[in-house]
Amino acid sequence: xxxxxxxxxxxxxxxxxxxxxxxxxxxxxxxxxxxxxxxxxxxxxxxxxxxxxxxxxxxxxxxxxxxxxxxxxxxxxxxxxxxxxxxxxxxxxxxxxxxxxxxxxxxxxxxx
Amino acid sequence: xxxxxxxxxxxxxxxxxxxxxxxxxxxxxxxxxxxxxxxxxxxxxxxxxxxxxxxxxxxxxxxxxxxxxxxxxxxxxxxxxxxxxxxxxxxxxxxxxxxxxxxxxxxxxxxxxxxx
Numbered sequence: 001x002x003x004x005x006x007x008x009x010x011x012x013x014x015x016x017x018x019x020x021x022x023x024x025x026x027x028x029x030x031x032x033x034x035x036x037x038x039x040x041x042x043x044x045x046x047x048x049x050x051x052x053x054x055x056x057x058x059x060x061x062x063x064x065x066x067x068x069x070x071x072x073x074x075x076x077x078x079x080x081x082x083x084x085x086x087x088x089x090x091x092x093x094x095x096x097x098x099x100x101x102x103x104x105x106x107x108x109x110x111x112x
Numbered sequence: 113x114x115x116x117x118x119x120x121x122x123x124x125x126x127x128x129x130x131x132x133x134x135x136x137x138x139x140x141x142x143x144x145x146x147x148x149x150x151x152x153x154x155x156x157x158x159x160x161x162x163x164x165x166x167x168x169x170x171x172x173x174x175x176x177x178x179x180x181x182x183x184x185x186x187x188x189x190x191x192x193x194x195x196x197x198x199x200x201x202x203x204x205x206x207x208x209x210x211x212x213x214x215x216x217x218x219x220x221x222x223x224x225x226x227x228x
Contacts, residue, residue, distance in 0.1 A: 031215055042118070042205050043156075043219035088155065099146065100207075100217060104155040 006089050006103035013111055018076040020106045022089030025070065029091040032065060033100070034074045037086045046074070046087075076108075084110045114140050116208050118220035125196055126228055133191045133223045135206030142208035145189040146217065147181060150203040162189045186211070196227040 003025040012018045024032070030051050035043040049056045049063045049072075056063045062075040076083055089103040115138040125131050135145055143164050148156040160181050162168040168181035178200075180192040189208075193200055203224050207217040 033216075035219070040222075040224070042116075042221040043207075045216060045218065048216065099158055099161060102155045 004089055004091055004101050004103035006087075006106045008104065009107050009109070011109045011111065012079050014079060014081055016079055018074075018079045018083070018108055018110075020074045020076075020087050020089075020108065022072040022074075022103055023070055024072065024089075024091050024101075026091065026093065026101075027070065028093050029070075031092050032063075032072050033088075033090040033092075034061075034063065035088040035090060035102075037088065037105070039085075043088065079108075079110050081110045081112060084108055114208075114210055114213075114216075114218040116142075116206065116218045116220040118204075118206055118223050120223060121221060122224045122226075124226045124228065127197055128195055130192055130194045131196055131225060133193075133204055133206075133225075135189045135191070135208065135220050137187045137208040137210075137218070140208075140213075140218075141186040141211040142189075143186065143211045144209040145183055146207045146209075147179070147189075147191050148205045148207065150205060150222070156205060159191075193225065196225070198227045201225055201227045 005023045033048040034046045037043050060077045064073045086105040086107050088105045090100040092100050117136045119134045145162045147159045150156050159174045160168045160170045162181050162183040164183050170176045183189040205222040207219045
């Protein structure tokens with residue numbers, strides 16, 4: 001079955017770059033997503049990448065995909081205290097028409 | 113951007129009562145809505161997939177008679193927790209797939225249910 005793994009915790013200082021990693025097992029994954037969840041809130045879609053792309057950049061966010069190793073990463077440049085949250089990696093197949101499989105989430109703590 | 117709302121945001125009820133949670137897509141049509149449950153410090157667990165005008169598809173282990181889902185229109189899905197018990201206390205999150213952008217799901221802010 002599908003499985004998505006993430007490290008559980010990351011701590012960085014304000015102004016540094018953060019890199020959150022994710023691995024998945026389903027080679028037929030088509031879309032890979034990063035969601036952000038602040039305490040007590042729902043999920044906010046940050047960005048997503050198609051499986052035929054290697055990289056996608058959107059302002060401070062850079063997503064890298066290594067399809068051979070089934071490894072996805074999210075880099076946040078110039079990390080701010082407001083970036084402190086839980087970040088979920090998720091994947092889906094079949095052009096987004098199927099359900100999402102989530103990782104357990106990485107808690108990012110940004111200290112001043 | 114696409115906005116999904118949930119109502120109520122927080123509800124406390126007595127054991128044995130039923131609670132209805134609404135999920136609305138505010139600025140887009142959602143042919144498919146999803147209901148998730150999130151336990152503290154856990155990931156999201158998909159409970160059911162709801163397609164407009166048809167019966168919901170429940171994930172294995174989710175009691176369909178306990179968690180009633182209705183998707184009556186392209187902008188509204190409801191989850192009713194029937195005869196709630198303390199173990200049903202959780203954070204319930206809905207998401208909606210934009211009819212025009214099937215590659216993304218937009219999530220609601222969640223509903224915190226506490227059953228006493």
